[in-house]
Amino acid sequence: MIHKQLHQALEDIAEQLLQEAGHAVPEELSVVIEHPAKDRHGEYSTNLAMKLVRVLKQNPLTIANEIKARLVDHPHLAGWFGRIEVAAPGFVNLFIHWEHWIANSHRQNAFQPENDRKKVLIEHTSINPNKSAHIGHLRNSCIGDTLARMLKRMGHQVEVHNYIDDLGNQLADTVVGVLRTSIQQQHSRFGDFCWDVYAEINRKYREQPELEQERANVLHHLELGHNNIAWLGTLVAEQIVREHLEDMRQFGIDYDVLVWESSIVREGFWQETFERLQKTDLFRQESEGKLTGCWVLKQMAEEVDPAGQTEFHSDKVLVRSNGILTYTAKDIAYHMWKFGLLDKQFRYQPFCDGVWSTHSQGVEQDIGRADMVVNVIDHRQEYPQQMVKQALQALGYDKQAAQLHHVSYGVVSLSRATAESLGVDTSDGRSSYPMSGRQGIGIKVADLVAHMEAVIEAKRSQHEGLDSRSIAAAAIRYYLLRFHLQTEVVFDLEQATEVSGNTGVYLMYSYARACSILDKGGSLTDTAMNDIAELAAYPVAEGLAPQEYAVLKQLAYWPETLEEVVAGLAPNVLCTYLYELASLFNHFYATCEILKADEGVKQFRLWLAGRYRDTMHDGLSILGLPTPNRM
Missing domain, CATH: 1.10.730.10 (Isoleucyl-tRNA Synthetase; Domain 1)
Structure with missing residues (x-):
């Protein structure tokens, strides 16, 4: 690869020049290679000479000419550049020898980077199993699936996990809603029915706050398992997960494993993690103050919440005073397992279409034990992700902590026009409006695909090749991927259905x-x-x-x-x-x-x-x- 060989050659030359002048290579020295804006400056350019001026105490053009002379004779670059020029005030511009490049283009096109092959575990999607998926969830899935494809392309062994929170408040709310609301309208899918149930029960909570006690009761029964409420929760969650997988499959998104939160709790992963954390200096039970009785993970150093998160605490509660685990506690145990650091292992049974699912009555599989872990979670979860990494460090697993990567991304909101079309009050004139499952505001993935398919069908002059639904899914996927990860995507239905330009x-x-x-x-x-x-x-x-x-x-x-x-x-x-x-x-x-x-x-x-x-x-x-x- 030309760029990599040029970068290595420039590093070699910089080191030679500095050593010959009796200097060590400064830590802050970095070799920068750019693509010139104008063709007359070649295909590559570097300002390395100007970076060396302060140390070598020479004219930048003198240094640039010396770099040029050494590049011409460098063995890594033999044949790749037709000419090399120096330009004021000290740039070195390089021009590809196109005849040589064309003759060797088959090697360039079959490029496989020289890196260590790793087992990479990617967790993405991880939607609460309480209602149909919406476009915000879809952005997560498209990012995660693309990262998996990237890493596979680089030769890594990639394992894709979808974490299912079947013990959380959202599922509990839907179960309460199924029991305590009456939805009369027709629905084509169970998840769409639960979408309305979830919004309705949250409306009732506002009118009858005492109903929220039922959520706590349901949560207790879900965690206990093997009772009427737990079975109802399982049936709701499993059906909705199947619909989520159907939604994602039309975008080419697949998974290897479904990891259920209930499995983490019931297989004793937390207990083993808890016992290990107790042996560290950073994990202890508070005996005074507002966190009395809570087990907390202390900060390694004083930190300030950079994002102004309302849930930020200098010390993170992992076990509440009533013994209930926080989400972060279960996540720490899960990540201990991901890296193969626990003695305990899951068992698995088939779920659907080649996807394994954690299950106490299943069989053993060679799953987990990753060298590198990538979590695709929106930017609001940055602090809990930091706490998982800190827990690994506290336990002495610095190597694994360094290989834990949080791919953060901006959430999806609705443009004013799109929000208005969904019945949202936009009289305050804001440019964007958040989706809200509790209020039933959002665009379901299935509805978006159907709408986009109709748009594609209407715009097509010919109907050969791909069907309109496949084109629609591809168009939506690209729309959600083309934004910078940290950008909040203000979703506009009309813009998303364009078929020209950057689409x-x-x-x-x-x-x-x-x-x-x-x-x-x-x-x-x-x-x-x-x-x-x-x-x-x-x-x-x-x-x-x-x-x-x-x-x-x-x-x-x-x-x-x-x-x-x-x-x-x-x-x-x-x-x-x-x-x-x-x-x-x-x-x-x-x-x-x-x-x-x-x-x-x-x-x-x-x-x-x-x-x-x-x-x-x-x-x-x-x-x-x-x-x-x-x-």
Whole structure:
């Protein structure tokens, strides 16, 4: 990979220059490589010379020329750059040797990074099993599934978990609602019925606060298990989870394991974790103050709540004074198991379609024992995630704590127009409105897919290739992935159903266009793919059109982009890259003859279309979007 080899070469040269001048390499020195905005400055540029000025006490142009001379002779870069130039005030600009790149492009396209293969456990979705899933849940699932695809692409063994909180307040509320409300309207799915039940029982709580005592009673019975209420809770939760899995499956989202919170409690995971925590200095039972009787995990150092979270406490309660475990306590025990740090193990039984589920009467499976754990949870859970990491550190598991990653993301709210269409009072004029399960405000995943399918169907002029529902699911998935993770997505129904511009539909059409070109190229395509030597000579003999060069340059950046995307766990960066690549290819297609071009030009342009198709196939597959030959 050019970028990685260049980075290593620059690090080597910086170290050589500093050592020759009698200096150690400063810790703050970092090699930065950029893509110049203007083509005349090449494909790569570095300001390393200017960073070394303060230490070497030389003119930056002098240092830049020395860097250039050493780059020319560096063994890692043999053949990759046609020329290297120095520009004021001290930049080193590098120009790819395109003939060499084309001749070796098969190695670039088959890029597999050289990294340690790990077992990575990704937890995502984890929706409360008390009603139908909405678009906020779907953003979590799309992010998590894309991260799983990324890490698999990098060669890691990936195991996807979906944590089911079947002992929480939300399920208890739905159970109380089933018993104490009367919903008369028709529903096509049980989860939709529970959506209305949940909103109705929360309305009754406001009118009859004494009803909330029933929630506490139900929670107690759910935790005890093996009673009427517990069985009712199990039936409700299992049916809703099945519907959640159906919702996600149409987006290409699958799971390996369902981990039920009740299993963590009943298998004794917390008890073993509790006994270990008791031996540390940071976990103790309070004997005075408002937390008297609570078991708390003390902070390692004084911290201030950076996000202003109302539930932040300098010491985190894990066991309340009445003996009831907090969510964080169960999560700590769960993560001890994830890393294979507990003596106890789950047992499993099949749930549906190849998904295993924790169950006391099940069989043993080789599940868990991860080297790295990734949790996809919205930014509001940042503090509890920190406490899980701190508990691992308190127990002496620093290595595992360092491999615990919280992928935080912004929540999904509704635009003013969309909220108004759902009957929300928008007279206060805000730009966005939160969804609220307690008030029954939100867009269900199933309703969104049906709406988007109708929009796609109405806009299609042809009905070959992918069906409208598959296109709709892909369009929604891309819409939720293209935002920066920390961005609050203000969901607008009209904007989400667009099919032009930076959309999943645009990318899929562009991919299908390349497939069509290559299909029409027939035997010419095979020739173009095989005669690399002749192709490599083409840019020198004829010169590249600006549109050809733009596509070629973007393709050259693919391996480093993929590495950046995975290192930052950032699907939006991949979306941006693919959209830019598709836009450049479509401009190339619109301005450059391909099939009607002269023979040598035709061969090269067919090859370029083939490289574009292969790269888009790789990227779309990682994003979880279809790669249709026809739309």
